[in-house]
Amino acid sequence: xxxxxxxxxxxxxxxxxxxxxxxxxxxxxxxxxxxxxxFAGSDxxxxxxxxxxxxxxxxxFTVVTASADVEQLALGVEGLIHxxxxxxVHVDMSTxxxxxxxRIAAAFEACGxxxxxxxxxxxxQGAQDATLAIMVGGRADVLERLRPLLACLGRTIVHxxxxxxxxxxxxxxxxxxxxxxxxxxxxMHLANAHGVDLAAVRSAxxxxxxxxxxxxxxxxxxxxxxFAAGIESRLHHKDFGILMxxxxxxxxxxxxxAQVWQQLNAxxxxxxxRDDTSALLRVLEAASRG
Amino acid sequence: xxxxxxxxxxxxxPMALNLMRAGHRVHVWSRRRESMQPLLDAGAGDCASAAxxxxxxEVVISIVADAPDVEEVAxxxxxxxxxxxxxxVFIDMSTxxxxxxxSIAARLAERDxxxxxxxxxxxxVGAIGxxxxxxVGGDAAAFERVKPLFDAMGRTVSLxxxxxxxxxxxxxxxxxxxxxxxxxxxxxxxAHKSGVDAAKVREALLGGFAYSRILExxxxxxxxxxFKPGFKAWMHQKDLRIVxxxxxxxxxxxxxxxxxxxxxxxxxGSGLGDDDSVAMLKLLERMSGSERGREGE
Numbered sequence: 001x002x003x004x005x006x007x008x009x010x011x012x013x014x015x016x017x018x019x020x021x022x023x024x025x026x027x028x029x030x031x032x033x034x035x036x037x038x039f040a041g042s043d044x045x046x047x048x049x050x051x052x053x054x055x056x057x058x059x060x061f062t063v064v065t066a067s068a069d070v071e072q073l074a075l076g077v078e079g080l081i082h083x084x085x086x087x088x089v090h091v092d093m094s095t096x097x098x099x100x101x102x103r104i105a106a107a108f109e110a111c112g113x114x115x116x117x118x119x120x121x122x123x124x125q126g127a128q129d130a131t132l133a134i135m136v137g138g139r140a141d142v143l144e145r146l147r148p149l150l151a152c153l154g155r156t157i158v159h160x161x162x163x164x165x166x167x168x169x170x171x172x173x174x175x176x177x178x179x180x181x182x183x184x185x186x187x188m189h190l191a192n193a194h195g196v197d198l199a200a201v202r203s204a205x206x207x208x209x210x211x212x213x214x215x216x217x218x219x220x221x222x223x224x225x226x227f228a229a230g231i232e233s234r235l236h237h238k239d240f241g242i243l244m245x246x247x248x249x250x251x252x253x254x255x256x257x258a259q260v261w262q263q264l265n266a267x268x269x270x271x272x273x274r275d276d277t278s279a280l281l282r283v284l285e286a287a288s289r290g
Numbered sequence: 291x292x293x294x295x296x297x298x299x300x301x302x303x304p305m306a307l308n309l310m311r312a313g314h315r316v317h318v319w320s321r322r323r324e325s326m327q328p329l330l331d332a333g334a335g336d337c338a339s340a341a342x343x344x345x346x347x348e349v350v351i352s353i354v355a356d357a358p359d360v361e362e363v364a365x366x367x368x369x370x371x372x373x374x375x376x377x378x379v380f381i382d383m384s385t386x387x388x389x390x391x392x393s394i395a396a397r398l399a400e401r402d403x404x405x406x407x408x409x410x411x412x413x414x415v416g417a418i419g420x421x422x423x424x425x426v427g428g429d430a431a432a433f434e435r436v437k438p439l440f441d442a443m444g445r446t447v448s449l450x451x452x453x454x455x456x457x458x459x460x461x462x463x464x465x466x467x468x469x470x471x472x473x474x475x476x477x478x479x480x481a482h483k484s485g486v487d488a489a490k491v492r493e494a495l496l497g498g499f500a501y502s503r504i505l506e507x508x509x510x511x512x513x514x515x516x517f518k519p520g521f522k523a524w525m526h527q528k529d530l531r532i533v534x535x536x537x538x539x540x541x542x543x544x545x546x547x548x549x550x551x552x553x554x555x556x557x558x559g560s561g562l563g564d565d566d567s568v569a570m571l572k573l574l575e576r577m578s579g580s581e582r583g584r585e586g587e
Contacts, residue, residue, distance in 0.1 A: 241538045248531045248551070251559025258548035261538070268541030 004060030054083030086112030098164035137166035230276030294343035312442035341373030427455035520566035
């Protein structure tokens with residue numbers, strides 16, 4: 001297939017490579033030309049605009065940062081929609097607001113094309129190993145047609161519901177995961193306050209009911225005090241801004257998520273935005289110093 | 291002065307009437323004609339649009355629901371900017387985000403219109419009695435020019451700082467009143483659940499360090515189970531949403547405000563949005579399985 005890809009960052013780059021290795025021809029567009037350098041010498045085609053990219057492809061993937069970026073890319077001047085046509089599909093794997101995803105999908109539907117919101121969980125490691133969890137919103141028949149492509153990127157591919165449903169699932173994922181990171185940080189902080197060995201506590205807990213992926217991976221980072229990302233906490237902070245705003249709009253109380261959000265705010269204020277989210281431990285430590 | 295007034299709701303109507311009582315000529319326009327009627331009956335000028343209001347006034351005041359409404363009134367088609375005479379001062383007394391106020395002020399400045407953000411505290415009672423607290427952000431010279439209008443509507447009028455500063459003060463006010471009403475509701479529910487007379491508790495506490503106007507006024511309404519607005523819970527939810535969005539933008543931890551904002555989300559989500567904020571008590575009673583008026587009555 002002729003496959004477009006925009007957003008060749010930590011996540012996007014290995015994902016694009018997997019698609020290429022599976023025998024698809026890659027079409028690329030990037031705001032900064034150096035982003036496509038890793039594909040020099042391959043048969044990947046670089047285009048001058050998202051519109052040109054769309055016109056040359058059957059399906060185009062995007063993995064970028066914010067709702068505004070995706071909307072600009074999809075619907076802006078020289079956006080994907082100007083090269084879209086009936087049967088063409090935009091798969092957005094960014095984490096954005098469900099309302100944005102629905103808006104973009106409606107615009108593509110109106111011109112006979114389609115859009116899937118397909119955010120992922122699993123981080124850079126999952127992207128490299130092609131073991132991502134992919135949560136999909138949009139038309140089921142479109143997903144079935146593209147399932148072989150998504151299978152190049154992830155292991156768990158779930159159709160959650162209509163447009164925006166993938167983003168809702170991703171918001172739930174972020175709430176559970178970051179709340180677990182905060183719980184893990186608080187446990188480590190308590191152990192530390194008692195002068196108990198953190199590594200020993202973590203190993204003991206991993207054998208019991210509190211065992212979790214977060215305790216395993218982020219707990220390890222906290223024990224080693226290795227806060228180099230990982231996942232930059234500013235991205236989790238961004239996600240919490242979106243999901244808490246949606247919760248207010250819906251009149252849904254999220255008391256724990258609201259507290260976790262405040263800890264993330266404090267981490268941003270302390271200059272920790274580029275650190276891994278396990279640095280939430282440092283927020284607790286800063287609040288405990290006299 | 292010739293004063294335009296847009297937004298004749300629960301707050302705006304008595305505020306405009308107070309301006310007329312103080313001897314100012316007031317010109318009104320509203321999307322819903324019926325909300326203009328009480329002012330027209332009192333002798334206010336009848337206008338066809340916000341632009342029409344602006345063309346007849348030295349100062350235009352707006353008090354509407356949210357930032358998009360202020361944008362529409364100020365800069366939309368047939369908005370204030372379209373009809374403004376040179377030197378017009380636009381005063382927005384709505385509660386909106388500081389950043390939104392700054393952005394609207396900047397765009398009006400390009401068209402030679404000075405804008406003050408001047409949100410109020412004191413509720414409908416304060417609006418009727420002209421005892422509002424008015425928190426102002428913007429140019430000091432514009433503030434001095436329109437100060438007599440503020441004095442006709444409020445008792446405590448403060449220029450806090452530059453554009454947006456009034457809204458920052460209002461955000462601080464909403465943190466205190468939001469967290470305050472939740473604290474009073476929790477205390478009232480705690481006393482009642484413990485089998486103690488909540489009225490006596492309130493009375494005792496009013497003499498001590500826990501005294502607050504919220505305990506006095508809102509506490510009394512909780513005892514009377516008077517949940518009529520007042521200040522609707524959905525508006526308080528909206529205001530705290532502004533606060534939390536600003537906190538997110540600034541990287542600022544507001545744990546108590548965050549918890550309170552979730553309580554207001556729950557009120558709106560469970561159908562208490564049109565009640566007064568004191569209905570926080572009902573929410574707490576439901577959460578602890580003891581809502582009165584469901585047990586007996």
